[in-house]
Amino acid sequence: MAKTKTRDRMNNEINAGSMADIAFLLLIFFLVTTTIAEDKGILVKLPPWSDEEPDITKLKERNVFSVLVNAQNQLLVREEPARIGELRERAKEFIMNPSKRPDLAEGPRNAIISLKNDRGTNYETYLAVYNELKGAYDELWDELSERRYGQPYSDEMPFAQRKAIRDEIPMVLSEAEPTNFGEEQ
Structure with a gap:
């Protein structure tokens, strides 16, 4: 058997010139084929931006x-x-104040629901509270729609009917700035 010389061992190297090309192609492949999940959140329609100072009117305590x-x-x-x-x-x-109690809202158009939470509130609790308040409006809209039009309130209803229901029972859900962690209201 012939012995290998040190000169022959030095010539045994791997050609890595195309490794960068392969890595680049893999990167492009994964960027193109990967889907990015969109975060889902609460759909809230914000009021339009205004530079004017808000009109602070004195609200009746019974309507809040x-x-x-x-x-x-x-x-x-x-x-x-x-x-x-x-x-x-x-x-x-x-x-709705069906029994016309003096400590409840004067009517659906005057009712304001004010939601305020602490920065330390669990997100699950906040969502549960928000869902219950939104669910109250959904049920009221369904009941009114059934009485008037004989069908539940939905997006398939004509726009004019949905608008009439929302005009009679407008959803006024005011969210206040959260307080600092652990600060009592």
Whole structure:
């Protein structure tokens, strides 16, 4: 057997010139084929931007349904402790005021729901509270639509019918700036 010389060992190298091309092609392939998941959130229509100072009018206390969520995820509705499970029915009763109580809203057009949370509030709790308040309006719109048009409120309804329902029961959900972590309202 012939012995290999050190000169022959030096010539045994791998040609890596095309490795950069292959890596670049793989990068392009993965960028093109990867789908990026879009974050889903709460669809809220924001008011248009205005440089004017807001008109601060004195609201009647009876027309404001205040909902506060603290850092311990406890709920305070109109200064009384409450559970999330009873929030929807209380909001519906407040908005419609079927028994004409003096401590509830004067009418659906005057009802304002104010939601305020702490920065330490769990996101799940915030969403649960928001969903219950939004659900109250959805149920009220369905009930009114059934009475008037014989069908539930939906996007398939003519625009004029949906507008008439929303004009009679407008959704006024005011979200206040969250308080600092652990700060009581």
